[in-house]
Amino acid sequence: MIAYKFLNTGGRGVFTRFSWPLPDGGPGEWVDARIVPCRSGIHACRLSDLPLWVGREMYEIELDGEVLDEPTKVVASRGRLLRRVTSWDGDARDAYTRMCADRAHELAASVSPPLDEWDAVVEPSVPEGPALLGFVAARIAEELSCAGGYRTERGRQTEWLVERLGLTPA
């Protein structure tokens, strides 16, 4: 199965700080891990999970062995990084952040009276980057139409990422 994985600079795991074997003219080495969801195992994103885990570096990852579908990720017993998704660069991160900020403003202004308190947090959040702005836009959507709004907004963000980054649905 092909999925995606966000890592910190230099290919380090965001939560585990594990140093991933990076692709270098070919796939990185296989990494094996016993599956215990949210504890151990190779955690990765389906396309629909991407906005929830947006990070610094993005890689395409091949998963093998046992693969569990979790609500917001997949967990596998082995995986290897195939390539870095180079289209997820500084410009793309900035553009995604701006798209989410603009969308958050749009949502906050879409009701009467407008959600001024929510709108006020948008611009100060921009320097914090794409993950926070994606959350802010989704939270405002949730404020307007409950959980359905949150998930719909995350779906919009997925569509943006898939199109901008040229990702192919598995």
Next chain:
Amino acid sequence: MAESADHVSCQEVVELVTDYLEGALPGDRTALFEQHLNFCEGCVWYVDELRTTVSRLGEIREEHVPPDTRERLLRAFRDWNRS
């Protein structure tokens, strides 16, 4: 704010952090907890500080505590319910 199935708040991070560090949080809550850490620098800092504190305190053995400090700690805990 009511508990959401889609995210946790900073307040909930504070409430859940001990379970998270002990690996006692259910999988679905762990996922939401980590999604929050993915965008909230303040909570990352908080969790890291707590992780460091727990790690350091775990290294302290009874014989490392000076006698006067040990006595003051015992007195403080003895008097806890009296104040």
